[in-house]
Amino acid sequence: MLIGELAERAGVTTRALRFYEQRGLLESERTPAGYRVYPDTAVTRVRTIKGLLDSGFTVADVRSFVPYLDQPDPPDVFPYDPRCTDGYAEVGAARVAELTERIETLTRVRDELVRRMPWLGQLSR
Secondary structure, three states: OEHHHHHHHHOOOHHHHHHHHHOOOOOOEEOOOOOEEOOOOHHHHHHHHHHHHHOOOOHHHHHHHHHHOOOOOOOOOOOOOOOOOOOHHHHHHHHHHHHHHHHHHHHHHHHHHHHHOHHHHHHOO
8 A cells, every 4th residue: 555545544644654664663665656555564553653652652662562563453551571572661661660750740840839829729620
């Protein structure tokens, strides 16, 4: 399928597809005229990439999930295996730690604002 059809079926832009390709997450063949052509399985791969990105992972993080990108039913919950060598467990743990730190920082900032302006606490509820 051509890039426009893949973009439509996967729910992303053609620009996103070219970006994923540049980053090594997606591959295409070329027609003699130079058009990108993708296999039908690319829809699953792109949807999985998009889902991981929507979950807070970066494109670089998604590389550690490569073994799962083409599964017909990507898992909603990725299994933990201490023997895993592809690194997705470490990437996930690092992302959770980063988000926890950001949440704690934002909570401290919010609490300080409410302390200084107690009436803000009434407005935000």
